[in-house]
Amino acid sequence: MSSARIEPDPAIVEAAIELGARFSLDAAALDETARFPVDNLAELHRRGFFRAVVPPPFGSAGSLVEALKVVSALSKGEPNTGLTLALQYLLHSPLLRLDRDAPSWRLRARIAESAVEDGALINVLRVEHELGTPVRGGLPATIARRVTGGWRLTGRKIYSTGAGYLAWNAVWARSDDDAPLVGVWVTPRGAEGVGVVKSWNHLGMRASASDEVTFDDVFIPDDHALDIRRPEEWAQPDSVELAWTFVLFSAIYDGVARAARDWFIEFLKRRKPTNLGAALATVPRLQEALGEIERLLYINETLLFSTAAAVDRGVAPAATQTSFLKCTVADNSIAAVEKALSLTGNHGLSRHNPLQRHYRDVLCSRIHSPQSDTVLAAAGAAALR
Amino acid sequence: MSSARIEPDPAIVEAAIELGARFSLDAAALDETARFPVDNLAELHRRGFFRAVVPPPFGSAGSLVEALKVVSALSKGEPNTGLTLALQYLLHSPLLRLDRDAPSWRLRARIAESAVEDGALINVLRVEHELGTPVRGGLPATIARRVTGGWRLTGRKIYSTGAGYLAWNAVWARSDDDAPLVGVWVTPRGAEGVGVVKSWNHLGMRASASDEVTFDDVFIPDDHALDIRRPEEWAQPDSVELAWTFVLFSAIYDGVARAARDWFIEFLKRRKPTNLGAALATVPRLQEALGEIERLLYINETLLFSTAAAVDRGVAPAATQTSFLKCTVADNSIAAVEKALSLTGNHGLSRHNPLQRHYRDVLCSRIHSPQSDTVLAAAGAAALR
Amino acid sequence: MSSARIEPDPAIVEAAIELGARFSLDAAALDETARFPVDNLAELHRRGFFRAVVPPPFGSAGSLVEALKVVSALSKGEPNTGLTLALQYLLHSPLLRLDRDAPSWRLRARIAESAVEDGALINVLRVEHELGTPVRGGLPATIARRVTGGWRLTGRKIYSTGAGYLAWNAVWARSDDDAPLVGVWVTPRGAEGVGVVKSWNHLGMRASASDEVTFDDVFIPDDHALDIRRPEEWAQPDSVELAWTFVLFSAIYDGVARAARDWFIEFLKRRKPTNLGAALATVPRLQEALGEIERLLYINETLLFSTAAAVDRGVAPAATQTSFLKCTVADNSIAAVEKALSLTGNHGLSRHNPLQRHYRDVLCSRIHSPQSDTVLAAAGAAALR
């Protein structure tokens, strides 16, 4: 287990802010063409962000506050880039808590090195057509069949962000044993039998390449079975892992909401209707509406940073709390953009302006598990025990 | 002034329902390509809808309840078609209240005949870049210059639904007199100097061709100055005209919300997540959410039909009331679709399904004047007098 | 079955408005002392309101629009009076639809005559400690034991508005048969064994005497068993009866909200803070808030009157619709008063002013069945069938 620094590195945070601003210039085009932000990711690799994403001894990751600032700044500029980097943080951060002689250390180390060296991307592919999201339970239909020296994997995974651009597909599947094991198998780089169906066509986050990945009898050597167990051995993720997940996913959409807020401010300052004879910024009702947006973002910021700082201090809040964070930041981010949208009429709805894109993107915050209803029902049930 | 029947014609209402269902099949393609629904409108003309839209003696219009049912049924299928037909109702319905020897009778009659005969479209073009919407006050920048035998019109009008497909552009402008007159000049069919800038690129209602129309020294004969007055002679529209406007515009978006509701019901019945082992339709929380959508549509329906029936009985509610109707139906329609969207996760947000399109369309209900803030402020001020 | 006039009688409506205004002067005192409004009810009897409440041939009731106007005007002044009169409308209106040779005609006729002659009050007592509200199912614990010439009734009923002031207690109970019958037994005037426990101590509607009534072996002659059946023979109330119930109960709380609105307007006009240098009525934000209150009341009014008029025309809306009406008017009435309360700070919360009383009263709208959750769940389930 590596001991990691928890002080955010100001240089990497600065760089994230600078790149976020630069990436924002291309964000409309990425949305329009639904092109995965490969150039942005290459630039992030050049600028050392993949080192920042990977824990020691390979990189420098460790501070959730730093990760939060990085993902937030990038997502404010271009959220598909922010999402992709957030996934790398999440996939590598378990190294922080992993013993060096744990069985999965070697594979994880190799993946981590490839990230630092080549900017190799990884994602865990979980969702299947039949399942809904697996968080809600159920065995995967994707099957790893035992063969000499390894496994043969067959199945299909939807909503696989980065599909076609991933160096490593970490696939949630089950074995063909009588008593099936479940867990994660990783396809080796360049494995044969991996295909992509370009099915992702959502209202927002259009450049995330969250397409379907197909596995047709893909050979996976024994040492690429990352972590497979009996179903009952899979406990809930621990509170630290959940905190990282919920903080970083939330940071993406909070970043989008901040971009919307900034555009709204510029709009209020710039727009001077003839019949008003002054900028909209002078209208009390609009000032109050902006104040409400600021209030929502203040709540987001306080929840995100106090949680991240607690994690960095070693006192991660319980899952109930971080689940509340996830829902609240999502709701507030949507509400903030929605408010701006409802007050800017034609200007906000026009695709000539970015606000409608921010809105389409921020609506996607809801599709990350857990959904509000699940969170609230679980919290209520817990309070009644 | 023609006396009109007020009993809805069941045949035309039936036909609207049938065509709405048919038009819905093509609605996604129209949205995708942002193509104006010319085929739908041609079909509407063939099926007698332009007669239904024009009052006697040229057609059979007169019942707002009938118009409401027609616009609602068509908009549920394809709202850009519904919007275009609603505009025709609104442009022709003043004939109901116009004296035969009024100065504008002849031009209006000619326009009405062209509608019945050729399905000729008309729209009043009001909005300019500099003005915001004119409802909020201010003189138009578009100028009609007096010349021999008529006028020369120069200016630009944005948000001009049907731009490029209108037989008649009815243009809100002012004269070049020292004490300028303001009002509506109509460009003759095929007039030279009329251009279109394809600037409409909104989140929703993409097939409405609400582009910019430019007028470059367009000659308008004297008898095409439809109604021009001193600015102070323009009173508020009367309560009957406002009722027609607010009821029919509201009917469009209520129709969209009903389409969303129908899809949501189908989704709940069809979708059977593995881990639930039954259709989503069996989940009490989702039943209750659907009940809330039904409640919103019940309010819409009651407001719309009781108002339309009152107008048909000759007792149109005051402007304050019909303005409330406009805001409430818009808010409820948006809320109904939003609720469905928030409960269907990836399925609702995917462009493979129509719900996100309904949502994009219904959000455009807000851009029709008057906006909620204006309505509420005016109503509050009135209550304090 | 009597044929009834459906045109509201302007004289009775005028009188209700006049008396509502007069009753408002004493409303704070009734609230403070939790005294049942016996004087108001006596005055209503003197002024002919008990005739207006009873259908022909005994009285003149028949128009739901008239009843709505009466209950609304009285409740705006003093809602406990309005509630008590609403109950009389509901208890007598079944006579409108009852055949003269129906078994219950004679008892109903006698009760009706006592209302017209003496202002005798009746209420149906349904709720028991153990049951929650019976609408949600379940047999009553109150038992009618067969004895010579009639029955002996024993049990306890809570939330019995008018307890101690009722001439007739109509009690929902079950027989002691092996296969118990259920239904309504009516205690004769002055019956022995009827007691009252002063348990009603709610936040609002404090003067309604909705106390507990106890029945200790009360003798009920055979002809006072109003309507008793096998449990499975009790169908849902018909849509006309539900419409009367939901419209009149809703009218009470809508009336309360209108009283709150009127006070809010006076407050805005009267209050001139030093630092504003003008009346609050000049503040745009407060005008807009008042506009929102007006909008809520507009929706209430439209739902109430269009429903009542439909009932009077013989086309009562389905139960789903009138249930929606009930929830919506309750929600809107609460929201309207809440909005005024949130904007008047210390003034609204002070018991020196009536607004907090209106709020306490209007919150009681929720305790009448059906509750929103039941309504929405049923409507959603119905839409999925």
Add this chain to the structure above:
Amino acid sequence: MSSARIEPDPAIVEAAIELGARFSLDAAALDETARFPVDNLAELHRRGFFRAVVPPPFGSAGSLVEALKVVSALSKGEPNTGLTLALQYLLHSPLLRLDRDAPSWRLRARIAESAVEDGALINVLRVEHELGTPVRGGLPATIARRVTGGWRLTGRKIYSTGAGYLAWNAVWARSDDDAPLVGVWVTPRGAEGVGVVKSWNHLGMRASASDEVTFDDVFIPDDHALDIRRPEEWAQPDSVELAWTFVLFSAIYDGVARAARDWFIEFLKRRKPTNLGAALATVPRLQEALGEIERLLYINETLLFSTAAAVDRGVAPAATQTSFLKCTVADNSIAAVEKALSLTGNHGLSRHNPLQRHYRDVLCSRIHSPQSDTVLAAAGAAALR
């Protein structure tokens, strides 16, 4: 300036929790009789809380986290007690930041000693009939006239929590100079001419004795003019002072909401409707509603503790942030109790149960400045600069 410990003292926090629980037993009676909680305050003095409220060298105050925990625990039991103690924290905490040779040190020291020794209460009386709240600007009408050896004070102050029980009245007034000074004069203990008008009769916080205090030519010696300046020298309170104020006032109502939540949980566990055949706690919809209440309280807790901890670390958030905290905690606390109220029907509204009292109390959170509209408008205006 005294250096203060910032680690909360577990003993005092424990004691607050214990006393809060004990005080809750008497809270309904205090509410019913509107009696100021003198016994509770005496007990708090006996148990050392007045030492905890006063900074060194007289007491041990200094940690806002500790103060927050104390006020929260007491207010959960009996909020009028919590409010009174919060006021003492606020009135004494400036000593933390005051230089020992500041002109006001001696008087403050004397007041502080009297608190520690006798449990002497102080409050700053600001509000006047004519002014609205002074935060919104304007000179006080209460006048201090210069006389030999001091001043003569005349005026009236409303909303003076603890009126009649205060050892020290700190009165916001102005001098009778041509260029009036404004500031705070303190009436000596037992001063003649101080009267109380029992005018406080609010919906909630009924035992707070927030009555009117009258000053009729009260003599105030020179050394009791605590802090008087030219009007323009009164800057906004600094961010530390605002943070203390907003955190502690918010803690009161958050505490009330927690009491409501606890009762709601007990109600759900205890209540078993016949027709459900199980406790309400088993109903998913109610679990989800409780989850929402938990979520609101989670947000409150995170905002309150992260702000208090920041203040204790010497990095108090800006006024905009702590104003947001104030509004948000107030809104969330009201919403949490309202939700419980709306789901418990008759049980929640009955004065036999505490929920309606919690609701009446929590509504009073809105009357503390600043109101939401002011906060949002200021924040919006600031964001536009």
